[in-house]
Amino acid sequence: MAIDLRSDFVARPTAKMVEAMAEAANRPTGFGLREDQTVARLERLAAETLGKADALYVPTCTMANQIAIHLHCRPGENFLTEADAHVVTSEAAALVPDDAQRARIAMVLQENTHVCSGGRVLTYEQMAAITELARARAVPVHLDGSRIFNAAIALARPASDLAALADSISFSLNKGLGAPLGAILAGPKALIAEAVRVQQMFGGGWRPAGIPAAAGIVALETMIDRLEEDHRHARQLADGLAAITGLAFDAPAESNIVLVRPTVMEVEPLAAALAEQDILALPFGRCLRLVTHHEVTATVVAKTLAAFRAVLAGGDNSA
Ligand SMILES: Cc1ncc(COP(=O)(O)O)c(C=O)c1O
The missing domain is CATH 3.90.1150.10 (Aspartate Aminotransferase, domain 1)
Incomplete structure (x- = not known):
C-alpha cells in the first residue's frame, strides 16, 4: 500500500475512534441543532481544552473560519491577515488588500501553525504582540488554529495559552488529531450562539453528527500529546x-x-x-x-x- 504524506488529513481514525463511533451509533441522536449529547460532550471538552466559554462542532475548519469572519466583519469592512494565510490562499479570500487604508479593519486573523510556510510556528510572543496591537484598537482577533495543537506542542505550552490571545479560534479534528472529519469554532457564549445561526445558513447544520463527534472526543483525549x-x-x-x-x-x-x-x-x-x-x-x-x-x-x-x-x-x- 502507498505511503500517503500529502497531508495529515489522510490519516485514518485510530481503533479507539472506530470503537467510540460504533458505540455512538447505538446511542439516541438529537433532533434540534445542539441536542445530540455526544456532540455536546465534544463541544464542552473542546471549550475546556481551549479555555473558552463555548465551542461549536462544524464540518470543516474552512467553515469555522468563515463563520468567524462573518461574525466579526460586516460587508464593506476589511480584516488584516498575512498574505499567505489559508483564508486568503484557499478559502476564496474575503480580504481586499488595496482597501486597507479606507475601510475599517474589523478583525485580525492569525494562523498557527502556518501551513503555507511549511508548518512554521509563531511564537507566543509574536502572537501576543499582534494581539496587543489589535486589542489596543478594540479589533477582535481570530486564530485559525487548524493545527493549533501542533503549535502548542512545538512551543511546549498549553493550547489554551495561545487561544487566550484570540477572541475566537478554529481548529481541525481531522488533521494531526486523526479524527475522520470535523472542526471546532470556540469563543465566548454570545459569539457561539450567533455562530449556530451562521453555521445553519452556510449549510453546516449537520445532523446526526454524534458518530463523528465520538471520534472527535477520542481525538482530544488521546491524540494531542x-x-x-x-x-x-x-x-x-x-x-x-x-x-x-x-x-x-x-x-x-x-x-x-x-x-x-x-x-x-x-x-x-x-x-x-x-x-x-x-x-x-x-x-x-x-x-x-x-x-x-x-x-x-x-x-x-x-x-x-x-x-x-x-x-x-x-x-x-x-x-
Ligand atoms: C491553516 C488551515 N486553516 C484551515 C484549513 C481548512 O481546513 P478544512 O480542510 O477542514 O476546511 C486548512 C486546511 O488545510 C489549514 O491548513
Missing part, C-alpha cells in the same frame, strides 16, 4: 533528506510539515517518480510537501528516505 512524535518524525525526515544530493530547504521543519525543494529536477516528475515507489508527496509550489501523522512511523520515514535516494541517485547538488 503524541503530536510530539509527528514532529520528531518530520525532523528525522528533513534531516535525512538534507543529506541527499539534489534537495534543498527554504525553511526548517518546525512541526509536522516538511517542504523540500528539488534542485536537480522539477517537482512534478519527482512526485511522479516517488509515487512509482509508493510514496505520495504533494507538489507545493517549487517544493514537495511531506506531512507526518499518526500513521507515519519510523519505518515509514526510513522507506520514504530510501525512495528519495533511489529516485535521486546520481543527482547533482551543485544547482
Whole structure:
C-alpha cells in the first residue's frame, strides 16, 4: 500500500475512534441543532481544552473560519491577515488588500501553525504582540488554529495559552488529531450562539453528527500529546533528506510539515517518480510537501528516505 504524506488529513481514525463511533451509533441522536449529547460532550471538552466559554462542532475548519469572519466583519469592512494565510490562499479570500487604508479593519486573523510556510510556528510572543496591537484598537482577533495543537506542542505550552490571545479560534479534528472529519469554532457564549445561526445558513447544520463527534472526543483525549512524535518524525525526515544530493530547504521543519525543494529536477516528475515507489508527496509550489501523522512511523520515514535516494541517485547538488 502507498505511503500517503500529502497531508495529515489522510490519516485514518485510530481503533479507539472506530470503537467510540460504533458505540455512538447505538446511542439516541438529537433532533434540534445542539441536542445530540455526544456532540455536546465534544463541544464542552473542546471549550475546556481551549479555555473558552463555548465551542461549536462544524464540518470543516474552512467553515469555522468563515463563520468567524462573518461574525466579526460586516460587508464593506476589511480584516488584516498575512498574505499567505489559508483564508486568503484557499478559502476564496474575503480580504481586499488595496482597501486597507479606507475601510475599517474589523478583525485580525492569525494562523498557527502556518501551513503555507511549511508548518512554521509563531511564537507566543509574536502572537501576543499582534494581539496587543489589535486589542489596543478594540479589533477582535481570530486564530485559525487548524493545527493549533501542533503549535502548542512545538512551543511546549498549553493550547489554551495561545487561544487566550484570540477572541475566537478554529481548529481541525481531522488533521494531526486523526479524527475522520470535523472542526471546532470556540469563543465566548454570545459569539457561539450567533455562530449556530451562521453555521445553519452556510449549510453546516449537520445532523446526526454524534458518530463523528465520538471520534472527535477520542481525538482530544488521546491524540494531542503524541503530536510530539509527528514532529520528531518530520525532523528525522528533513534531516535525512538534507543529506541527499539534489534537495534543498527554504525553511526548517518546525512541526509536522516538511517542504523540500528539488534542485536537480522539477517537482512534478519527482512526485511522479516517488509515487512509482509508493510514496505520495504533494507538489507545493517549487517544493514537495511531506506531512507526518499518526500513521507515519519510523519505518515509514526510513522507506520514504530510501525512495528519495533511489529516485535521486546520481543527482547533482551543485544547482
Ligand atoms: C491553516 C488551515 N486553516 C484551515 C484549513 C481548512 O481546513 P478544512 O480542510 O477542514 O476546511 C486548512 C486546511 O488545510 C489549514 O491548513
